[in-house]
Amino acid sequence: MKDRKFNTPNIKMKLPKFWNFRFPLPGGVHLGGGKLILGSMSVVAIGFVASMFVLISSGDQQITFPMTGASYEAPNHIGTRIVDPEFPADRSQTLQINMPAGIRMDVVKFENISLGKSGLTDAFQLSGTSTTDVITIDELIIRNSEFPTMDWANGDIYSIVATTSVVVAGHTFSPTMASSTNDVVIGSGRGATSYEAKDMVVDRILLIQTTSGGDVIIDKLILDGVRAWTGAFNADYFEIGTLTLENVRIGDDGDINSADLIINDTVKVNSVLDSVVEEPVFIR
Numbered sequence: 001m002k003d004r005k006f007n008t009p010n011i012k013m014k015l016p017k018f019w020n021f022r023f024p025l026p027g028g029v030h031l032g033g034g035k036l037i038l039g040s041m042s043v044v045a046i047g048f049v050a051s052m053f054v055l056i057s058s059g060d061q062q063i064t065f066p067m068t069g070a071s072y073e074a075p076n077h078i079g080t081r082i083v084d085p086e087f088p089a090d091r092s093q094t095l096q097i098n099m100p101a102g103i104r105m106d107v108v109k110f111e112n113i114s115l116g117k118s119g120l121t122d123a124f125q126l127s128g129t130s131t132t133d134v135i136t137i138d139e140l141i142i143r144n145s146e147f148p149t150m151d152w153a154n155g156d157i158y159s160i161v162a163t164t165s166v167v168v169a170g171h172t173f174s175p176t177m178a179s180s181t182n183d184v185v186i187g188s189g190r191g192a193t194s195y196e197a198k199d200m201v202v203d204r205i206l207l208i209q210t211t212s213g214g215d216v217i218i219d220k221l222i223l224d225g226v227r228a229w230t231g232a233f234n235a236d237y238f239e240i241g242t243l244t245l246e247n248v249r250i251g252d253d254g255d256i257n258s259a260d261l262i263i264n265d266t267v268k269v270n271s272v273l274d275s276v277v278e279e280p281v282f283i284r
Contacts, residue, residue: 104217111199133237134155138220150232
């Protein structure tokens with residue numbers, strides 16, 4: 001029988017925008033003694049391209065600071081996606097930094113960030129683990145910011161400076177004055193990590209000490225232009241060298257007879273400059 005020649009067509013597949021693969025099959029196959037269909041080769045080629053496309057499409061994007069909806073284990077800047085236990089059906093927009101005991105951090109700064117979500121208790125939380133394992137901060141500056149309420153408890157502050165640019169709907173400063181309070185000094189940033197976030201909209205910001213056995217060390221913590229329309233600023237278990245409040249507005253009801261800025265008697269302080277102005281502030 002005379003040899004026959006079969007030509008198999010080129011297979012061309014067009015995938016989304018950025019890919020255009022062309023898989024040529026052999027231009028001709030000479031087979032003696034009969035007719036052979038090469039459909040199996042086409043199936044293999046199609047299967048290869050389809051599986052590669054599915055693999056790439058299904059890959060998860062790496063989460064890096066300051067992407068929201070994630071927690072970051074300091075000093076790592078690679079995050080882990082979190083599900084908000086209070087709103088498990090919603091995609092979380094929380095920005096959370098978990099800090100183990102002994103970690104050293106140079107600068108933690110949040111600038112021009114909007115906070116708030118209906119139903120949340122805290123819009124900003126700073127929390128050590130206990131009175132013996134605290135978040136230790138050389139300088140904490142809060143400026144150009146707004147919160148419905150602000151509460152400080154269970155900590156030490158060497159110096160509090162609240163200028164006349166701090167306007168609140170009622171405040172109570174009742175710290176326990178103690179000369180033994182430490183003036184925290186953190187000079188060296190060698191080996192320390194930094195976290196800075198800017199121009200964002202998030203549900204809330206959480207700075208949490210996650211393990212005991214030592215303090216978390218932060219040279220500077222800065223909130224500049226951090227504004228929450230709902231949810232409290234809440235700080236517990238800390239040691240601070242200098243706390244400065246500048247151009248801050250606090251109030252959730254416009255009532256100056258109920259305190260919205262509170263420094264509790266569980267906070268020990270060496271010196272206080274209280275120049276706070278009380279006005280019927282009502283943050284909505």
